[in-house]
Amino acid sequence: MNDPVENAKRLAAFKAVDNHVVDGVIGIGSGSTVVYAVQRIAQRVKDEGLEVICVPSSFQAKQLIIQHGLKLGDLEMNPHLKVTIDGADESDEILTLIKGGGGCLTQEKILASCAEEFVVIADYRKASANLGEQWSKGIPIEVIPSAYRVVYNKIEKMLGGKSDLRMSGSSKAGPVVTDNGNFILDWIFEGAQNWKEVEVTLNMIPGVVENGLFVGMAKKAYFGMSDGTVMERNV
Numbered sequence: 001m002n003d004p005v006e007n008a009k010r011l012a013a014f015k016a017v018d019n020h021v022v023d024g025v026i027g028i029g030s031g032s033t034v035v036y037a038v039q040r041i042a043q044r045v046k047d048e049g050l051e052v053i054c055v056p057s058s059f060q061a062k063q064l065i066i067q068h069g070l071k072l073g074d075l076e077m078n079p080h081l082k083v084t085i086d087g088a089d090e091s092d093e094i095l096t097l098i099k100g101g102g103g104c105l106t107q108e109k110i111l112a113s114c115a116e117e118f119v120v121i122a123d124y125r126k127a128s129a130n131l132g133e134q135w136s137k138g139i140p141i142e143v144i145p146s147a148y149r150v151v152y153n154k155i156e157k158m159l160g161g162k163s164d165l166r167m168s169g170s171s172k173a174g175p176v177v178t179d180n181g182n183f184i185l186d187w188i189f190e191g192a193q194n195w196k197e198v199e200v201t202l203n204m205i206p207g208v209v210e211n212g213l214f215v216g217m218a219k220k221a222y223f224g225m226s227d228g229t230v231m232e233r234n235v
Helices: 004-020 032-048 059-067 105-114 145-159 195-203
Strands: 024-028 052-056 081-086 115-123 139-143 162-165 183-188 208-211 220-224 230-234
Touching: 004 032, 004 081, 004 115, 004 220, 004 230, 024 032, 024 059, 024 105, 032 052, 032 059, 032 081, 032 115, 052 059, 081 105, 105 115, 105 139, 105 208, 139 145, 139 195, 145 162, 145 183, 145 195, 195 208
Parallel strands: 024 052, 024 081, 081 115, 115 220
Antiparallel strands: 139 183, 139 208, 162 183, 220 230
């Protein structure tokens, strides 16, 4: 694989799957790095007879599970997960994460909360000392569509910064709509923050469904590096 970023994603995903996936129920996150994790899980099922049920965090994750012939589950039947493996848009040194660049933050956070172990996989571009060093698109906040303007105003009044309603771009007119039928605000913050306080403050605003700050949830992260190694972070 010649692309150093794609190779880094694959290395991180494979190592995480090899170290953490055992027989049982597995939470499958969303995004480009998770593609490699599902590939590796499917390979281990074929080669080792690994017996897993995979619970998806999104439509994309569900399609990946089906395409690779893995057993599909849901939280209604499988509310307790052995491990959830997911990517991140950015991670600081203590594994505080920004997630939701792909719009699946609510389901991703639910799956992370249901797992005995939440493991993050990413490439070297996502590893920072502090949030905001690499990721410049802000913190995603899923909101009820009718409340987006109210939430927008409250965030700026309470926390400062600037919020933007995420738009679909050239493929569709209007805003991005999540798998849950909601909108997403991207909050561009200013400077260092107490992220736990910010997470709670955001979620207490009426109309907010969930936000993309994952504070104190991940215990292990694997970052594929450009030189072909994998950097590990633990908390």
